[in-house]
Amino acid sequence: MATRRSFLKSVALAGAGILGSGALSSSERLWAVTGRDPGDPEVPNEEVARILKSLFGDRPIRRGHLSLDMPAVAEDGRIVPVIIESPLPMKPDNYVKAVHLIVDHNPDPHLAAYHLTPAIGSVAIQTRIKMKRTTWVRAILETSTGDVWAEYAHVNVSLNGCG
């Protein structure tokens, strides 16, 4: 971790230099706005940022209230198991109405959307997905009352499963 920290620190310093120079790509601008490391899952790339904006507008995407279980290392990117669970209620007046699965560096990052109703009773979704390369995966749910909750997983992919 010490190595990673010092690396991130040096990246941050380099970023500060770019900021000062006024030559900013949009991903760097995004980073400048959020003030986070590029490696942080909460800093989406441009395409993912666009997807998040179209799904959730300006609502905050906070971490919590769900779990995303995936292997830390996926040897075969063609078949990567995913388990998404949440303890949030599924009552008629307050339920999880959708769960979105986003894989940052896949050709089509918005991989799946699961639209649910109270009749489903709980959020416990399992599936298998394809992954092109090592990246962050985002599971983001939206409640019927408009709250947005997320959890992230970093998956190392050995074999490209997307072609």
Add this chain to the structure above:
Amino acid sequence: MTIGDARIRIPDRIARGDLITVNAIVVHPMDTGFFRTAEGQPIPAYFIRDVVVTYGDERVARFEWTSGVSKDPIVSFTLVADKEAPLAMVWTDSKGGVYRQSVTVAFTAA
């Protein structure tokens, strides 16, 4: 197994009100459009894009998929078994293929 063959599995014994787990699989290549054959011909995208789950008369879930879901897609989810009724799923693919399967939720005598 041919494209569109599907299976839905629910528990053998269900009591009214149980939260049951539903497992479903459909046979489908889920081609991304990025792969080529051994002869170098591109394989066009061909995948399930929509899944509708109906319990009795009620649409209880709908899934939107892309070719990022693995070949022969599986999905599992839960259901509140509060009535004896068919549980039906309809998968629709990117070429308009429609595949259906259903099971009946019935309660075992206590």
